[in-house]
Amino acid sequence: MDRAELAAFLRSRRERIEPADVGLPAGPRRRTPGLRREEVAQLAFISTEYYTRLEQARGPRPSREVLTALARALRLTDAERDHLHLLAGAPPGPPPGPSREVRRSILDLVHRLPQSAAFVTSATLEVLAWNELAAALMEDFSALPRRERNLARLAFLGPCPQGRRLYGVSDVEAFARHAARRLRTAVARYPDDPEVGALIRELLDGSAEFARLWASHDVDTAPTLRKTFQHPLVGPVTVNCDALDLTDRDQQVVIYTAVPGSPSEEALRLLSVIGTQRMDAPR
Template sequence: MTTMAQDSTADAAGAVQPAGGAAIRRHELAAFLRSRRERIAPEQAGLPRGARRRTPGLRREEVAQLSAVGVTWYTWLEQARNIQVSVQVLDALARTLMLDASERAHLFQLAGATDPTPAASCASVTPALRELLRRLEPVPACIQNSRYDILAYNRTYGRLFGDLDAIPPEDRNCMLLVHTNQDWQDAVVHLEETQRLMAARLRAALAGHLGEPAWKMLLKRLKTASPEFRENWERYEVVGTRTKTKEFRNAYVGHLTLEHTDLWLGPEVGARMVTYTPKDEETRERLEKLLELACGAAPVR
């Protein structure tokens, strides 16, 4: 994880930068990390303040502990030492320091790294696909990749499990939300069965993405945050994609019975449009009402 770099460095696009430019970026990164660390109160991070605390915000060792990195290594980072930083560590630091989307992008840019999360870029989601999502309303629909990241969605999908708009883009992952978000868990009628099935589908999809940073980051978060996921993951079950009837307890309009369908966007089993069509007239009427309630939100995210 920590290796000493040479006098020249390559940026995220692969271009080699002179030592002077790299040094400037390291000092900017160090200053940025210090400024973000000092603005976070211990209580915000779930830590006791203590009577003898003099450091504004978090201490270096606290950031290191919360991010699961070595204290010495993190200290070197704030001292602008010439060390390399993995995208997994940058992701952990971004979460510990509670960075918003712009700050997260700035962190990765200063580190000369490419953010692997879908929050950074969704180039595959074209304006035509966003228009299609809108035209499907009130049918809830979204675009996901094989990792269950939600890349775009319409208004009824945004209110299907709660308020998706309120969730940071980098956390909009169905697998993560169904294991860690209370609103999503309350909305799923058969939660245990759903969690087990989704873990089995994720394992099947993982075979084509072994070793990829974004997948490693997601698995680490899930194993750390959810005992249920750890248990299901260790079953080593594998399930392919299939159409399925699902039931939800929507917080706004009540019980919904929906037919889940995956519409693949290419020949590879990767990005797909997920739709939830109503199974009965009562559900259809409730989706119409849900769209009415959601009309104050942005058309498609």
């Protein structure tokens, strides 16, 4: 255990986080940047005295549980999490769970694609971020609780308004296979994450189709390069599909674009005007 380096690393990560980043008020009299020591301790569910001793290079070797809690409290990347474990003399195990934090640069990219429907998914196909056109084409994700933003849950368990499964998309069976295979990979990567396990159990209990696909143990899938949405207002919208892997976060940026000059491009342009005002229709 390198106490001096561990102390310096913890201090540097603490000082880069603004209180608003973790839902805390800025408050008066902040003479140093970032969070206070007691705030990190609170977020990590450890005592302030113990955390202070770690930053002063006087603390005992922290347990894996404490290191995991500190990594979450300080919003460390996977590389930073591994570095924290190595400094503490505890080789890192598998990541505790899929990352839900989307990089600011990726958020900016998604919102700077006004003519494309773009969104970001986690390792378990939870929609983490989206632009206005994605919400108009698919669903107003901001109006949904977090658990209902999962595309795998939606594909296998519904609901299916007006008989339109998964937004009436043409490749729903192919997407179902992709979802099962991607979740198979997530289970192997995050074996101890309770949310991943709960999602798999829910899908196995609620969908015979998922149970059949899960039993195949397939982990490879061919990408879908084009699909058609049956939209209730503008009709069929055919889009090209591109997925960009964000390997450091185990996430994907999915981008739907229409062929220039096509009726689908006109439909997307109309949707950008309509927005999500139609989303009060029964589901």
